[in-house]
Amino acid sequence: MGKILIIEDEAAIRRVLKKILTEENKNYEVSEAEDGLIGIELIKNNDYDLVLCDIKMPKMDGVEVLDAVMKIKPEIPMVMISGHGDLETAVETMRKGAFDYIAKPPDLNRLLNTVRHALDRKSLVTENKRLKKKVSKNYQMIGESPAIVQIKEIIEKVAPTEARVLITGQNGTGKELVAHWLHQKSERAKGPMIEVNCAAIPSELIESELFGHVKGAFTSANKDRAGKFEAANGGTLFLDEIGDMSLSAQAKVLRALQENKVQRVGSDKDLKVDVRVVAATNKNLKEEIKAKRFREDLYHRLAVILIAVPNLNDRREDIPSLVNYFSEKIAKEQGTTPKTFSEDALSQLKDYDWTGNIRELRNVVERLMILGGKEITQRDVEAFASK
Numbered sequence: 001m002g003k004i005l006i007i008e009d010e011a012a013i014r015r016v017l018k019k020i021l022t023e024e025n026k027n028y029e030v031s032e033a034e035d036g037l038i039g040i041e042l043i044k045n046n047d048y049d050l051v052l053c054d055i056k057m058p059k060m061d062g063v064e065v066l067d068a069v070m071k072i073k074p075e076i077p078m079v080m081i082s083g084h085g086d087l088e089t090a091v092e093t094m095r096k097g098a099f100d101y102i103a104k105p106p107d108l109n110r111l112l113n114t115v116r117h118a119l120d121r122k123s124l125v126t127e128n129k130r131l132k133k134k135v136s137k138n139y140q141m142i143g144e145s146p147a148i149v150q151i152k153e154i155i156e157k158v159a160p161t162e163a164r165v166l167i168t169g170q171n172g173t174g175k176e177l178v179a180h181w182l183h184q185k186s187e188r189a190k191g192p193m194i195e196v197n198c199a200a201i202p203s204e205l206i207e208s209e210l211f212g213h214v215k216g217a218f219t220s221a222n223k224d225r226a227g228k229f230e231a232a233n234g235g236t237l238f239l240d241e242i243g244d245m246s247l248s249a250q251a252k253v254l255r256a257l258q259e260n261k262v263q264r265v266g267s268d269k270d271l272k273v274d275v276r277v278v279a280a281t282n283k284n285l286k287e288e289i290k291a292k293r294f295r296e297d298l299y300h301r302l303a304v305i306l307i308a309v310p311n312l313n314d315r316r317e318d319i320p321s322l323v324n325y326f327s328e329k330i331a332k333e334q335g336t337t338p339k340t341f342s343e344d345a346l347s348q349l350k351d352y353d354w355t356g357n358i359r360e361l362r363n364v365v366e367r368l369m370i371l372g373g374k375e376i377t378q379r380d381v382e383a384f385a386s387k
């Protein structure tokens, strides 16, 4: 990574900059443009990682070039080159989105440092974009049934707010998927999304997992450790299977939600946290409250918005599109071509006796793709779906 474009009308300066950069790093690939118009054309048609741009130039000055780049490729860091008279403009360009500026004549160390930093940031931005794409691909929510459409609408409305959400539904109905959407579509999407499966953590460890601990808090605590609340600072904490959380951990979670503060186990120092909590459960929390296994006050804190994810059996009309979606997904994962399912096969699967778990549907599709014919028929479904 190191495609750099220099936009500068003075040939001598271009030469010096190019020399410094190419001598510094053999991987820097430097191109030149003698004015802003040529520069912008090059930027449109190439993928640069960094642009060095003079401020004072005839035809189109550096500020105009910056404005144009911010519109067409805002992810490219721009480093402005300023002469004696335009230091103020240089500072102004930073407000407009330039990464930094260097003064003429360029100081070697400062130039190289700025270039390195700008390229580092570019690779971070690219990586972030790649991850975001991956995440949004992985978390597609398939289905046009009224129930799914309604859930999508609720997500659109609720995600941008700070409201806490309780997601209910049987195992494998898509609760985690809903939680990811809530995070992705919120202001907090730039921050972390941290997940804790409360059912998978032994009750004696859950508090340390959520709130962290200090060295010596218990026998195996040999150093200070931050908990998930701290890790989720600025983002979303997804407490999955919250119905399985111990009563003493529930009390601490309640305090964290009331005061936006946590204490590491073994410490009495309050740490401020800015976390949105989204929780999920397959249990009926109202019944858990009656049985004194779940705190009612915590329930009311968590369940500002309730999203009940329907069972697959209650939205059978989504099954054909889910089958096609999984067929494509599995084929991609295995490097094969997706199989087509005949109309009869699809309607057979639609009426199939599902447990309600979407993972079960995925497994059936995978089994049919392995065992079935070129096109999956009703006979394939009869023969293999329930085996």
Ligand SMILES: Nc1ncnc2c1ncn2[C@@H]1O[C@H](COP(=O)(O)OP(=O)(O)OP(=O)(O)O)[C@@H](O)[C@H]1O
Pocket: 138, 139, 140, 141, 142, 143, 169, 170, 171, 172, 173, 174, 175, 176, 177, 178, 240, 282, 325, 358, 359
């Ligand atoms: N509407 C949907 N479209 C596409 N894939 C889905 C949909 N709903 C669920 N899935 C997929 O089904 C699987 C199970 O969903 P998820 O893990 O969200 O369920 P869950 O209710 O959180 O399960 P558990 O209770 O076991 O934690 C995941 O791989 C998820 O991506």
